[in-house]
Amino acid sequence: MKIALLGTGFGEAHAAVYAHRPDVTDVVVFGRTPAKLKKFADEYGFATTTDLDALITDPSVDLVDICLPTHLHAEVAVRAMEAGKDVLIELPLATTLDDAQRVIDTQQATGREAFVDMFSRFSPANTYLREAADDQRYGTLLSLETENRTALLWPGYNLGLDSMAMDAMHGDFDFITSLLGTPDTVHVTGTEAPDGRGSAADVTLGYPHASARCSASSLMPQPYAMRGGYRATFTGAVLEHTTAAGFTGQGSSTLTAYTADGEHVIDLPDGHAYALMIDHVLACLAGREKNRIEPATALKALRLTLDVHHRLTNPPAAQQS
Missing domain, CATH: 3.40.50.720 (NAD(P)-binding Rossmann-like Domain)
Known part of the structure; x- marks a missing residue:
């Protein structure tokens, strides 16, 4: 190819x-x-x-x-x-x-x-959470918090407030909406470095029976590289995912379940999200798999991302809806 x-x-x-x-x-x-x-x-x-x-x-x-x-x-x-x-x-x-x-x-x-490239759909930790929510193995999902913190690792990408939602939060919005759907309320706050190189944003999403928070920051120093993860609170457990990676997205990943029985590290399949996404693309082109990331499937998350982008770049509008 x-x-x-x-x-x-x-x-x-x-x-x-x-x-x-x-x-x-x-x-x-x-x-x-x-x-x-x-x-x-x-x-x-x-x-x-x-x-x-x-x-x-x-x-x-x-x-x-x-x-x-x-x-x-x-x-x-x-x-x-x-x-x-x-x-x-x-x-x-x-x-x-x-x-x-x-x-x-x-x-x-x-x-x-x-x-x-909706790479978050291929993360082994995200897949585990999606399956756990679907089969209710830990009860009902009550809240989901995602976090993405990074240094400015990619030349030309300053990740100020004018690009934070589009370039750093969109994948997490896709993950959240795939689990909880379109939110009823959206609250957005953001701050930016004085020189426009780096910013931080926090988005709280409200649902009838759950809540979600998506936070992102590009204000980290270079040695910090890229770290993040999620915390999912169910009626019967908490799942906590932590990652540390470089500019290619490759690095370490740990998923831990906290239940009434104690703390348990979940054994996840090998592979990082970017590579697994490309595996899927090439398998589809070879006729071995059916496309899971067609453009039409990205619209729900894109609508939310564009809404947050507008609020971050128009501060007076960044209020509870």
Whole structure:
């Protein structure tokens, strides 16, 4: 399989996965900065180009992996599908619901496969929680708290309040809404570093019989890297997940159940979310699995993400709804 990887920022997390896959025979990386492209060539042995049009129309390319700035996702995805390519779109799908719908309409019109990197759906710890909630093995889910804290690990991504919801919280919103649905109330607070490099946000979501909180911060120092997890409170237990990782998302992960019987570490399957997501994409393209991350499935979380984004970037509106 030949993959066109577009973008030298977060695209490096995808590159690190492709580099270790024997079924990916060729990767060509698009970028605008020769120095950044050289890093991909030196570290991974990938070919590089600064010609986007030639790459997405190259008849030998099987999959276009779009890790460009979010405002370009819809435009490039539509162009690639119209050129006969399957596409993997880094989250979020688009910056507007109209653009998201344009991607969905193009997918349906062209018959191409389209995937959105909803990586949180593939996290072993998240899968365990989803199954526990579905079969009520610990009783009823009463509250869910997610946390994502990171240093500024990706060049060009300052993760100020203008990008915090879209780039750092969207995956958690997808996780929360998959478990609890669309919230009845949304309360948003945020703060930003004086230079705009880094911010923190806290979002409280209200439901008739449960509550959720999603917090994120990009104010951490570089040695902190990326850490986070969740705490899920059931009527009969608490599940606590902790992670520590670098810029590729790979690192350590622990899930612990606290019940009346004591503290128990849950044995999770191997694999980190990004790699498992790409496993799924390539399995779908090989006809072995059915697409679980089509663009249409991302709309519920995208609506919430865009709402929070608006509140964070328009402070007077950041009030209880």
